[in-house]
Amino acid sequence: MSSEKESFYNVLGVSDTSTGEDIKKAYRKMSLKYHPDKNNGDLESVKMFQKISEAYEVLGDSQKRNEYDMMRKNPFMRMASGGPMSPGGIPFDQMDEFLSNIIFGGLGGMPFGAGGMPGGMPFGPGGMPFGHGGPNIRIFRNGVPMNFGNEKPQPITNTMTITMETVLNGGKIPVEIERWILENGNKIHEKQTLYVDIVKGIDNNEIIVLKDQGNVINDQCKGDVKIYIKIENDSEFQRRGLDLILEKRISLKDALCGFSFDLKYINGKVYTINNHAGNVIPPEYQKVIPNMGLTRDSHTGNLIIIFHIDFPEKMSLENIEILKNVL
Incomplete structure (x- = not known):
């Protein structure tokens, strides 16, 4: 982030007076909108998702949020040549990026306090170095915590x-x-x-x-x-938990007189499915083939074939009479 317009608050679309619950709701809404799965892995969405996660990691934690707010509004920041500057020679328009780096360890080669502070020491209000009393503000140098903590980089x-x-x-x-x-x-x-x-x-x-x-x-x-x-899913099977579902359309003739068809499984193997004449298939009949579904740990699902019957739109009187005599 490089400007006040892209502060953590603006990233989440909230104000700096928002409650923790408001911030949580905004985070959930935006993370759902920019989640990589919702956007087919779009690079910009991934970047925005990371930015949203970074903002919420700070604003969703009361201690980190207090530190962040204090650093943004600290009264000892003053004017310097070329524009408003922080004590380490950092322009105000880079403060959010700077604060993010302090919190997440990404200063990337910019020594803290190196621009005009004696010995490069980071000083707080009143000339006292950070860490000598006062708020527990974590200081990083070149991305490394000066207290050598175990703050993990963002995933x-x-x-x-x-x-x-x-x-x-x-x-x-x-x-x-x-x-x-x-x-x-x-x-x-x-x-x-x-x-x-x-x-x-x-x-x-x-x-x-x-x-x-x-x-x-x-x-x-x-x-x-x-x-x-x-x-x-590049196959004709649908998934329901560990079960695999295949929807198969057959004619009324097949439903009444029997059928045989080849089924190509997910792994490319071909199986023949037979139904002998005399076994009538009713509409929406489900044939369950055990243990031919997906496996997870020690559980295996089934293959379920759902039969849909295609009825003729109309029939001749002659055929109707034939059916009357047969059925």
Whole structure:
């Protein structure tokens, strides 16, 4: 964020006098709107979703919100050459980005208090260094907590689209992410290929968390990667829990006289479905084939074939008489 117009409050569309409940409602509404799954993994939506999550992590926590408000309204910030400046030589129009970095550890090479403060020490009101009494404001230098705490970087989010065959069989799927590693005070960006374990029977919109695989501050402070699963159903089967549903249309003749058809399963195997003459299929009849659904842990669903009967729109009088004699 680079301007007051993009403060955490403006990101969530609330005022700085909003209650915690109002902020929570705004966060839920916006996170639902910009959730990657709702927008087919659109990059701008992912970025906005991260921004919303970042804003709520601060404003949704009363202590972090108080710190944030104090830093935004601190009276010791004063004018300096070239425009209004903070004590470390930071322009006011960059304050929200600066505050975000203080809270989340992303200063990216900008030493705190280095612009005009003796020795680069961060000073608060009255010339007292932060940490010497007063509010518990956390200070970062080049993205590293000066108290060497365990504040994790924000998670990297990504959307993975998988097929129904992958849902059936599971497996390892590669995904490429871009992360940064803090080295000597600088963020080194790199691309990394990770392998995601897809369990059998995984659900749409399920989130897989890869612990400590994201951005790296140091060996003890690593962020996570969150993978949002989107299932692309390219088969003729619908899913209901672990059950697979196949809707099959047959003619009235087939319903009365028997039928045979080939069924191509999700994994490509072909099965023949027979119904012998004399076994009448009523409309909306459901044939349950046990243990041919999806598996999750020790549970396996069924394959359910729902038969829809196509009745003729009209019949000749001759055929009607024939049916009367037969039925």
